[in-house]
Amino acid sequence: MQAYWLKNVRLEKGHKKNEGAVKTETEITNIKIVGDKFSEISASDPGEGIDCKGQLLLPSLRESHIHIDKTYFGGPWMSCAKGKDLFGRLEEEKTLLPELLPAMPERTRKIIELLIGKGHTHIQAQCNVDPIIGTQNYRCAKEILETYTDKLTYQLVAFPQHGLLRSNSLPYMRQAMEEGADVVGGVDPGLLDKDVKNSLRATFQLAAEYDRPVDIHLHEQNSLGLYSMNRICDMTEEYGWQGRVTIGSAVALSGIDPGSLQAISRRLSQLDITISSSVALESPIPIPYLDQAGVRVALGHDSLIDHFSCFGTGDTIEKLCNVASCFKMTDEVSLGQVMKYATGGITPLDADGNRRWPTSDDTASFMLVDASSSAELIARRKPITALYFKGRCVFHA
Amino acid sequence: MRKVLKNVRLETGFQEADLGRVETITALFDITVEGGRIIGLQLAGYAENEGGAVLDLGGMLALPRLVDSHVHIDKTYLTMDFHSTQPTKNIEERLELEAKDLIKMRDSVETRSRAAIELLLAKGTTKLRHHVNVDPYCELKNLEGSLAALRSFKGIDFETVAFPQHGLLRKQCQPLLREAMKMGADLIGGIDPGGLDKDVEGSLKATFDLANEFGAGIDMHLHERGAVGLYTMERLCDLAQARDMRGMITISHGFALMDANPAQLEAMAGRFRDLGIGITSTYPPDRRIPVEQLKRLGVPVKFGCDGIYDSWGPFGTGDVLEKVKFYCMFNKLSDEISLAQALGLATEGVTPLDEQGRRLWPKLGDPADFVFLRASCSAEVVARLPQREAVMSGGTMVYQNVK
Numbered sequence: 001m002q003a004y005w006l007k008n009v010r011l012e013k014g015h016k017k018n019e020g021a022v023k024t025e026t027e028i029t030n031i032k033i034v035g036d037k038f039s040e041i042s043a044s045d046p047g048e049g050i051d052c053k054g055q056l057l058l059p060s061l062r063e064s065h066i067h068i069d070k071t072y073f074g075g076p077w078m079s080c081a082k083g084k085d086l087f088g089r090l091e092e093e094k095t096l097l098p099e100l101l102p103a104m105p106e107r108t109r110k111i112i113e114l115l116i117g118k119g120h121t122h123i124q125a126q127c128n129v130d131p132i133i134g135t136q137n138y139r140c141a142k143e144i145l146e147t148y149t150d151k152l153t154y155q156l157v158a159f160p161q162h163g164l165l166r167s168n169s170l171p172y173m174r175q176a177m178e179e180g181a182d183v184v185g186g187v188d189p190g191l192l193d194k195d196v197k198n199s200l201r202a203t204f205q206l207a208a209e210y211d212r213p214v215d216i217h218l219h220e221q222n223s224l225g226l227y228s229m230n231r232i233c234d235m236t237e238e239y240g241w242q243g244r245v246t247i248g249s250a251v252a253l254s255g256i257d258p259g260s261l262q263a264i265s266r267r268l269s270q271l272d273i274t275i276s277s278s279v280a281l282e283s284p285i286p287i288p289y290l291d292q293a294g295v296r297v298a299l300g301h302d303s304l305i306d307h308f309s310c311f312g313t314g315d316t317i318e319k320l321c322n323v324a325s326c327f328k329m330t331d332e333v334s335l336g337q338v339m340k341y342a343t344g345g346i347t348p349l350d351a352d353g354n355r356r357w358p359t360s361d362d363t364a365s366f367m368l369v370d371a372s373s374s375a376e377l378i379a380r381r382k383p384i385t386a387l388y389f390k391g392r393c394v395f396h397a
Numbered sequence: 398m399r400k401v402l403k404n405v406r407l408e409t410g411f412q413e414a415d416l417g418r419v420e421t422i423t424a425l426f427d428i429t430v431e432g433g434r435i436i437g438l439q440l441a442g443y444a445e446n447e448g449g450a451v452l453d454l455g456g457m458l459a460l461p462r463l464v465d466s467h468v469h470i471d472k473t474y475l476t477m478d479f480h481s482t483q484p485t486k487n488i489e490e491r492l493e494l495e496a497k498d499l500i501k502m503r504d505s506v507e508t509r510s511r512a513a514i515e516l517l518l519a520k521g522t523t524k525l526r527h528h529v530n531v532d533p534y535c536e537l538k539n540l541e542g543s544l545a546a547l548r549s550f551k552g553i554d555f556e557t558v559a560f561p562q563h564g565l566l567r568k569q570c571q572p573l574l575r576e577a578m579k580m581g582a583d584l585i586g587g588i589d590p591g592g593l594d595k596d597v598e599g600s601l602k603a604t605f606d607l608a609n610e611f612g613a614g615i616d617m618h619l620h621e622r623g624a625v626g627l628y629t630m631e632r633l634c635d636l637a638q639a640r641d642m643r644g645m646i647t648i649s650h651g652f653a654l655m656d657a658n659p660a661q662l663e664a665m666a667g668r669f670r671d672l673g674i675g676i677t678s679t680y681p682p683d684r685r686i687p688v689e690q691l692k693r694l695g696v697p698v699k700f701g702c703d704g705i706y707d708s709w710g711p712f713g714t715g716d717v718l719e720k721v722k723f724y725c726m727f728n729k730l731s732d733e734i735s736l737a738q739a740l741g742l743a744t745e746g747v748t749p750l751d752e753q754g755r756r757l758w759p760k761l762g763d764p765a766d767f768v769f770l771r772a773s774c775s776a777e778v779v780a781r782l783p784q785r786e787a788v789m790s791g792g793t794m795v796y797q798n799v800k
C-alpha cells in the first residue's frame with residue numbers, strides 16, 4: 001500500500017472576523033496519504049514528500065450530468081440550426097446519431113480528459129438509448145469510461161432521449177440494463193411521452209427490476225413540471241427508492257410561487273431526491289433555497305457542444321462562480337460554501353468556520369489549486385494545478 | 398514601416414449546411430499594413446512581394462478590435478490579496494465602505510489600473526471607456542493614476558469618464574469634476590439622479606451644465622428601476638434636446654428599460670434614436686435590458702465589463718466577449734448568424750459579415766486593429782471563447798499569448 005507525505009500544503013483552518021469582514025484563515029502543513037485515504041495532518045517536517053509549495057488542498061469535483069455521446073466537442077465547429085423546438089432537435093438525431101457514432105470514441109475521450117483537467121474525479125454521464133442508435137452509444141461510452149477507472153468513478157445513465165413510451169425505447173433500455181448500465185434515465189413524461197403516469201411507472205418498474213437508481217430530465221415548465229415532479233416523488237415513495245432518484249434540470253422550480261416551492265422542497269428533501277442543474281443563469285432554479293431546505297443539489301454541464309446548444313465549457317469552477325454571481329453570494333463564507341454543489345456536499349470549512357475536511361479516513365480525492373481560499377478559487381476562477389484520485393496524481397498542469 | 402500579415406483567416410460569407418444549419422465560409426488572406434492602416438488585402442499567396450516585415454499568422458482568424466464600453470479600472474483589487482465582498486444593507490452603506498477603500502487605496506491606483514488593463518488587453522480589448530471615481534475620498538487620485546496607467550500602454554485607445562460615484566449633488570462634486578475635465582477626462586459621468594442625489598432635475602441640470610462648460614459628452618449610470626428610471630430617461634432626453642447634444646450622450650445600464658411596456662419602449666427608443674443616445678449594458682443575467690428590440694429600433698447598444706473585482710463584487714474576468722456569449726446564451730441564440738452578429742456588441746458594431754453574409758470588414762484603409770484567435774469564425778469565438786492569441790492595434794502587436 002502506498003504511503004507518502006504532501007508537504008507545504010495549504011489547508012483552510014477557520015474564519016477570521018474583522019470589522020464585519022470575514023477572511024478565510026489557512027495554514028501551511030503536511031498531510032500523509034496511506035493507500036487511497038488521508039491518514040494524518042502534521043505541522044512538523046516529515047522529511048521526504050511531495051512539495052506542494054503552498055497550494056491549497058480542496059476536494060475534487062463531481063460532474064453530475066453530462067452527455068458524452070452525441071457531441072461535437074473536439075471536432076470542427078458547428079453551430080445549431082435556428083428556430084427548432086425539442087421535436088425539431090429530436091428529428092435531427094435521426095440522421096445525426098449514426099453520423100456521429102464513428103467520431104464518438106475520440107470525442108468522448110476528449111470530454112473526459114477535459115473534465116479531468118478541470119478537477120473532476122466523478123462523472124454522471126448520459127448516453128442516448130433509443131431505436132435510432134440502440135445501445136451503441138452506451139456501449140461505446142462504457143468501453144471508454146472503463147479505461148479511465150484509475151482516474152475517476154463514473155455512473156453511466158441509459159437515457160431514452162426520444163421518450164421511453166413515445167419512441168418505444170423500453171426494449172433498448174432493457175438491453176442497456178442487461179449490458180450493465182448504472183442508472184435508468186428518463187425524460188419529460190408529459191411533454192414527450194404524453195402520459196406522465198405510465199411513463200414514470202415504466203421507468204421505476206425497470207429500475208426496480210434491475211435494482212438501479214433513476215435519473216430523469218425534466219424540462220417541463222411550471223405547473224406541468226411541478227406535477228411530474230410530484231408524481232416522481234409518489235413513485236419514489238411507492239418503490240422505496242429514497243436516495244436513489246435524481247431529477248435533472250427541473251426548470252419548473254424556477255419562478256415558482258413560494259408556497260409550492262416550500263411544499264415540493266419538503267418532499268424532495270424527505271425522499272432524498274437530488275436535483276442536478278446546469279444553472280441557466282437567466283432563469284435559475286433557486287439553488288440556495290433548495291439547499292437550505294435540505295435538498296441535495298448537484299451541478300452538471302449537460303452538454304458542451306451539440307446540436308441543442310453550443311456554450312458548455314466543462315469548467316465547474318466557472319459554473320460555481322456563475323452560481324455565486326447569480327445568487328449574489330459574494331461574501332467570503334457564501335463563496336466558500338458554494339463549493340458544495342460540485343463536491344457532493346463537501347467543503348473544507350462549514351459555514352461557521354469549523355474544519356470538516358480533510359479528516360483521516362476521507363478518500364484522498366482532491367485538487368491542488370493556486371488560490372488562498374475556496375472563496376478566491378471560485379470568485380477569481382483560479383487555476384487547478386493538480387488532481388488526485390484515491391491518493392494518486394491523475395493530472396497536473 | 399510596411400508589414401505583411403500572411404495567412405490571416407477572414408470571413409467571406411455564409412453557406413447553408415445540413416440539418417438547416419448555416420456555416421461561415423472563410424479564406425486565407427495576406428494583409429499589408431502601413432502607417433497603422435490596411436493598405437493591401439489579397440487572397441493568401443497573391444500579394445506582391447513589396448518588401449517589409451512578414452508575419453505569418455498560420456491561418457489564425459482575425460476579428461475586429463474588442464471594445465469595452467463601460468469598465469472601472471481604478472477601483473480594482475487586482476494585485477492585492479484576495480478580498481471577498483463585505484455584505485451591506487443598502488447602497489449608502491456600500492458607498493461608505495467604498496469611501497474607506499478609496500482613501501486606503503489612493504496610492505496604488507496606477508499599479509492596480511495597470512493590472513486591469515493587462516487583463517483587458519489579454520482578452521483582446523484595445524479600446525475602452527472607463528469610468529473613474531471623482532469624489533471627496535479619492536479626489537483626483539484615481540483619475541491621475543488610471544490615466545498614467547493607460548498612457549503607459551501602447552495601442553490602447555481610451556475615453557475617460559469623470560464619475561461622481563457618490564452622487565454629484567450628494568457630495569457636491571462639481572468643482573472636482575471641473576478639475577478632472579481640465580486634467581484630461583473626456584466625458585462627464587453621472588449616477589442615479591433620483592436614487593442618489595434625490596433631485597432628478599437638479600442633478601441632471603448640473604450634469605449638463607458641466608458637460609456644456611467643456612463641450613463634452615455625458616455617460617450616466619442609471620440603475621433605477623421602474624417609473625422613476627423611465628422618468629429620468631425622459632428628462633435626460635429633454636435636456637439633450639434642449640442643449641442640442643445629439644450623439645453625445647450614453648446611458649449606462651438603463652435597467653428601467655426592462656420595465657417599459659412595448660409602447661413605452663418604442664417611444665423611448667425613438668427618442669434615443671433621434672437624439673443619438675447610446676445604451677451601454679454590462680448585461681447581468683438578472684437584469685437583461687431588451688437589447689434586440691433597442692437595436693431593431695435604431696438605438697446603438699454596446700457592452701462593457703463594468704467592475705473588475707472591487708468592493709462591489711469579487712467577480713470579473715475582463716472579457717467583454719464573455720458578456721456577448723452570455724447575451725447569446727440567455728436569449729437562446731445558438732445559430733451561426735445570430736452568434737456572428739452578436740459580436741458587434743463588443744466591437745462598436747463592427748462585424749466581419751452582415752446578416753446576409755456580405756463582407757463588411759476589414760476594408761482597405763481601415764485601421765490595422767485585430768484580434769487573432771485559433772477559431773474558424775466569429776460564431777465559434779462567441780460561443781466557445783477561445784484564448785486571444787495575439788492582439789494588434791494600429792499595426793503593432795500589443796499582446797501575444799505565450800502560454
Ligand SMILES: [Zn+2]
Pocket residue numbers: 065067126217248302
Ligand atoms: Zn441532459
Ligand SMILES: [Zn+2]
Pocket residue numbers: 467469528618649703704
Ligand atoms: Zn459602472
